Amino acid sequence: MYTPGHTPACMVHVIGDAAFVGDTLFMPDGGSARADFPGGDAATLYDSIQKVLALPDAMRLFMCHDYGPNGREIRWETTVAEEKAHNIHVGGGTSKQDFVRMRTERDAQLDMPKLILPSLQVNMRAGGVPTDSDGNPMLKVPVNTL
Numbered sequence: 001m002y003t004p005g006h007t008p009a010c011m012v013h014v015i016g017d018a019a020f021v022g023d024t025l026f027m028p029d030g031g032s033a034r035a036d037f038p039g040g041d042a043a044t045l046y047d048s049i050q051k052v053l054a055l056p057d058a059m060r061l062f063m064c065h066d067y068g069p070n071g072r073e074i075r076w077e078t079t080v081a082e083e084k085a086h087n088i089h090v091g092g093g094t095s096k097q098d099f100v101r102m103r104t105e106r107d108a109q110l111d112m113p114k115l116i117l118p119s120l121q122v123n124m125r126a127g128g129v130p131t132d133s134d135g136n137p138m139l140k141v142p143v144n145t146l
């Protein structure tokens with residue numbers, strides 16, 4: 001399924017009774033992915049998350065990330081029913097308006113990821129490392145922006 005919002009390239013892969021959610025939802029106590037990267041959009045992310053929550057309640061959901069909120073052990077599997085009931089950002093029928101407000105306010109407080117500059121440059125090349133005019137691997141670092 002095409003599930004943009006975190007980035008314009010995000011997808012969820014549904015295979016049998018399992019869905020690999022990419023960067024949409026996190027575990028119920030983790031909430032959702034940030035939506036402030038290039039091409040990201042909180043309203044679009046909400047719509048994509050609704051597609052995931054429309055899958056059968058018993059569908060197993062496998063996370064792309066887990067940060068172990070509040071010091072708990074890392075987990076990677078939950079269900080649609082658990083997310084619908086307990087996700088701290090979208091559970092309990094959270095409205096799109098409330099989600100967009102929360103996501104936008106939260107994203108404004110998040111730091112830029114440490115590896116965002118190399119990640120973007122490599123991801124935009126589907127895993128290829130950019131090169132200089134002589135073919136040497138080369139990453140660019142802006143001096144007076146960001």
Ligand SMILES: [Fe+2]
Pocket residue numbers: 006023
């Ligand atoms: Fe991501």
